[in-house]
Amino acid sequence: MTLSVRIRHRQGDFLLDAAFESAGRLTALFGPSGSGKTSLINMIGGLVRPGSGRIEADGRLLVDTDARIFVPKHRRRIGYVFQDARLFPHMSVAQNLGYGRFFTPGAERYADFSGVVDLLGIGHLLTRKPASLSGGEKQRVAIGRALIASPKLILMDEPLASLDEARKAEIMPYIERLRDETKIPIVYVSHSVGEVARLATDVVVLSAGKVKASGPAADILARFDILPEEQRSEAGAMVDLTVAGQEEGFGLTVLHSAGGEWRLPRIDAPAGAKIRARVRARDVMLSLERPTGISALNVLPATIAAISMDGEPDALVSLDCGGDRLAARITRRSVEMLGLADGGEVFAVIKAVTFDRGSVGGPSRLANDLSTL
């Protein structure tokens, strides 16, 4: 499915002037608050009528102000998971889940109620009322409610923003399963690099109402110039890894990437499983020679692709590890001392223990048949 959006919309002093296209399974609209992300998906969902523009999803024209086309939200078949769940308080969980199904034409009902309930692990909540659910449970029910309506596209507006870290960790795997086990494309609004890195296949970066960059997640997240200042330290590169086996005695998992062998804190996945992980730039050290007698477990030969002197004491070194992209944040002093330059050969050193476990995405399988839903 391709989503194509071109919008010009004025809201008071704020001008949203954005255009992007995406065919990704999970497209993240990423940017700081006030950058226009929510306005943008509200227009895709039909909750807001754009001043002018055109929105097309899966070859279906939803909005075209020139042709005076505006498909109302109840005819778009676009599921929406709101930040604040918005479950209907007077209905039970089961009634909430079944609500959209009633309005879906019979022939287009592909979602299977019990399949979705299993996928989200909400079977034990069915008779409860929304008021008695925890924040995480509410959000899972909200996702289920959108899914059971058999949408052609799902929009998620910061579905994790109102949850604490533990609840976020509880929901993330479900969103990953949704991304990997169903064919429904997702547009996901977020201001968190961690979430985007873990979940997105494609990223659209918004800033002050404009699209700053868009493209595959791995490409976009490797660029540091587009990250908001306060999240620069979270910046990192995405690495695709394959599980090779477990080192039981040490609680480690051995993985392979194009660049070499990795040892990371235990990841529960069978051998052969594909994993995507984010390696933060600040956790990567550089060495001119292969270090010996060092505690760090991961040492990978790399070529310097670029050096950017973006911060006062810092420099950011982009690396090519046999096809994998990595980045290292080191001081400018070190760049000078080591005489680093584009094309130079170095070794990247990554400590296993500093590894950001939250960034390890689940097995990123290819979209299966819809029957798994």
Place this chain on the structure above:
Amino acid sequence: MEWLHLSPDEWNAVRLSIKVSTWATVVALPFGIAIAYALARREFWGKALLNGIVHLPLILPPVVTGYLLLITFGRRGPVGSLLDQYFGIVFSFRWTGAALACGVMAFPLMVRAIRLSIEAVDKKLEAAAGTLGANPLWVFATITLPLILPGIIAGMILSFAKAMGEFGATITFVSNIPGETQTLPSAIYTFTQVPGGDLGALRLTLVSIVIAMAALVASEVLARRVSRRLDIEG
């Protein structure tokens, strides 16, 4: 306790009052919901005017409202003559006229209660229902209506109570005919106008109090049941 027994005429007044108030409330309800919704949610030309007209009976002297009804809905009034001619509906000096007068007088109270409850409904829930495929009518029927049920019940009880006590507009519009338009307040008024009518007035006053209390208790019970079903507090 012999004095507590109601005479047939008094029973008639009680029954008539209940009938008139019930009809006034039930017939006014759909209009009340529609106008409350329009006032709470829609922007349209003449909204302030509509709001004013709806609230007029609350501030006008009831006699004025009754007189206005008489000249518009009377047999020779512009609306009354049409209704008589095409639908055979006659208001003047009938119990239906009493119901109309009571309904008009109670209408602002009903609209206010329902409007407040509509304004309290989170529009975001309705938007969510829309994204799930419900058209505006379905959204109203499945989300808005159930959520404003407590307000509707409150509006109906208020309206019923107001109708039970309505006197000025009713007596002006449809007079005070025993068995046809003599409601409880009119009957009490009549008793106070004749020598030795004090006991009868007292009897009917007690009946009024009992009915009012019963309505209040019924509304409490209903409201509690509804809110338990909604379970929003929990």
